[in-house]
Amino acid sequence: MSSTTTSRERILGRLHAACARAAMPLPGCGDVWQAADIPVEERIPLLKKRMETVRAEVHVMPEAEWPNRLAGMLSERDVKTLAYGPEAWFGAALRKKFKGKAAPSLVPYEGDVEAFRDTLFDTDAGITGTLGGIAENGTLILWPDAVEPRLLSLVPSIHIALLKADSIHATFASALRDMGWAKNMPTNALLISGPSKTADIEMTLAFGVHGPRELIVLVLE
Numbered sequence: 001m002s003s004t005t006t007s008r009e010r011i012l013g014r015l016h017a018a019c020a021r022a023a024m025p026l027p028g029c030g031d032v033w034q035a036a037d038i039p040v041e042e043r044i045p046l047l048k049k050r051m052e053t054v055r056a057e058v059h060v061m062p063e064a065e066w067p068n069r070l071a072g073m074l075s076e077r078d079v080k081t082l083a084y085g086p087e088a089w090f091g092a093a094l095r096k097k098f099k100g101k102a103a104p105s106l107v108p109y110e111g112d113v114e115a116f117r118d119t120l121f122d123t124d125a126g127i128t129g130t131l132g133g134i135a136e137n138g139t140l141i142l143w144p145d146a147v148e149p150r151l152l153s154l155v156p157s158i159h160i161a162l163l164k165a166d167s168i169h170a171t172f173a174s175a176l177r178d179m180g181w182a183k184n185m186p187t188n189a190l191l192i193s194g195p196s197k198t199a200d201i202e203m204t205l206a207f208g209v210h211g212p213r214e215l216i217v218l219v220l221e
Helices: 002-020 040-053 063-076 091-097 113-121 172-178
Strands: 057-061 081-084 105-108 125-129 132-134 139-142 158-164 190-192 197-199 205-207 214-220
Touching (some): 040 132, 057 063, 063 091, 063 158, 063 214, 081 091, 132 172, 139 158
Parallel strands (some): 057 214, 081 105, 081 125, 125 158
Antiparallel strands (some): 132 139, 197 205
16 A cells, blocks of 8 residues: 555656646747748649649649640540539630530539539539649649539549649648638638548558549649
């Protein structure tokens, strides 16, 4: 009993001594952590490297070339239907490229989600714009809205994302700062690094179980 009491007293004594120590002072304003910057010329290669590590497909091209390049990629995959937001900034270029009998058939996201849901689940691919990218960890930033609902990037088996090169931020911290998230917090932000993936108890990795099995990013310079 005495040995147990002695051990307990030693433990309690150490705890009391720790509580009696002076707390560490809070850092001053000048000590606030700042993320390291990444030069502009290094952001695209770094984002591409990070995203390809997690099985995303990244292509860098002049902005004027993306409709033709996209047509070739979709043809290789035998994509028959492509969902998109008709009012998105790239909508007119998409309709011009795939008008008439050209494949794939464009499926405009119209009406409410209940009316469009079944159609979207039967669509081969979906295309969206992006609000920006993060070079440090290879991530796309999407702010879904009425023009481009989030289901366009989450439901079809293939997600094509258009990313303008000048919207790639060095780090997440710099993206929050430069985009003014503190004053204009989005109600529904998506951070996407690669296709949907999951693993079972045996660590067998599977893609496309909970979302797109392919993510194709077109970086537009």
